[in-house]
Amino acid sequence: MLYPKKCPVCENVLPDIPGREGRNICLKCNEKLHYIGALHCLKCGKQIYSANEEYCSDCKNKKHLFRQGVGVFSYDENIKYAMYRFKYSNRREYASFFGESIASRHGHFIRRWKPQVIIPVPMYRFKYYQRGYNQAGLVADVLGKELGIPVEHKLLIRSRQTRAMKELNEEERMKNLQNAFKITTNIVKYKKILLVDDIYTTGSTMDACSEVLLEGGAEEIYCASVCIGNGF
Numbered sequence: 330m331l332y333p334k335k336c337p338v339c340e341n342v343l344p345d346i347p348g349r350e351g352r353n354i355c356l357k358c359n360e361k362l363h364y365i366g367a368l369h370c371l372k373c374g375k376q377i378y379s380a381n382e383e384y385c386s387d388c389k390n391k392k393h394l395f396r397q398g399v400g401v402f403s404y405d406e407n408i409k410y411a412m413y414r415f416k417y418s419n420r421r422e423y424a425s426f427f428g429e430s431i432a433s434r435h436g437h438f439i440r441r442w443k444p445q446v447i448i449p450v451p452m453y454r455f456k457y458y459q460r461g462y463n464q465a466g467l468v469a470d471v472l473g474k475e476l477g478i479p480v481e482h483k484l485l486i487r488s489r490q491t492r493a494m495k496e497l498n499e500e501e502r503m504k505n506l507q508n509a510f511k512i513t514t515n516i517v518k519y520k521k522i523l524l525v526d527d528i529y530t531t532g533s534t535m536d537a538c539s540e541v542l543l544e545g546g547a548e549e550i551y552c553a554s555v556c557i558g559n560g561f
């Protein structure tokens with residue numbers, strides 16, 4: 330390691346304590362993070378707040394193309410800056426913490442789905458060359474290693490530049506993603522696919538990716554994200 334390992338939340342250097350090599354976050358910062366609990370939407374994985382509900386308000390009103398999804402952290406103030414640095418400030422090393430968190434929190438779920446392959450939500454090629462990495466791809470690599478599932482980085486591509494989703498409403502999001510993804514080769518051998526992304530908000534990106542994979546012959550698409558928006 331060229332650089333000392335830093336906590337993704339507070340950015341302090343993590344103490345190199347023997348026996349704690351696998352630790353990728355301060356205990357204190359970890360306590361601040363909002364892990365999605367057992368009460369989550371049975372479709373997308375968002376936290377829900379009533380034991381009487383099975384689905385979040387999003388999923389009650391909309392049909393998703395993926396079968397089911399999970400997310401580890403509620404996307405709030407405590408993790409927002411960590412995600413920002415992971416995406417824009419070259420903090421590639423955070424991928425270990427994020428990928429391992431998906432595996433430890435939701436590995437049992439994912440194993441039950443039996444995905445044959447993991448595919449990260451792709452970036453547009455030009456943007457990838459600028460940034461030098463795809464954060465979703467880094468998380469997918471860690472998760473694949475943890476669960477022993479192969480990862481395919483080149484099978485699904487983003488074939489054109491899309492606008493940042495955060496400033497768009499639902500309708501604009503869908504339009505923005507129309508024909509944005511393509512498969513590069515025959516994927517008939519993969520019937521069950523797990524998509525991986527850093528942040529899940531409305532699911533429109535996962536749906537757009539699912540659509541082309543299903544058209545290409547896949548039968549069941551699942552998704553896993555590091556962060557996920559609020560359900561209600």
Ligand SMILES: [Zn+2]
Nearest residue numbers: 336339355358
């Ligand atoms: Zn910390």
Ligand SMILES: [Zn+2]
Nearest residue numbers: 370373385388
């Ligand atoms: Zn949902």
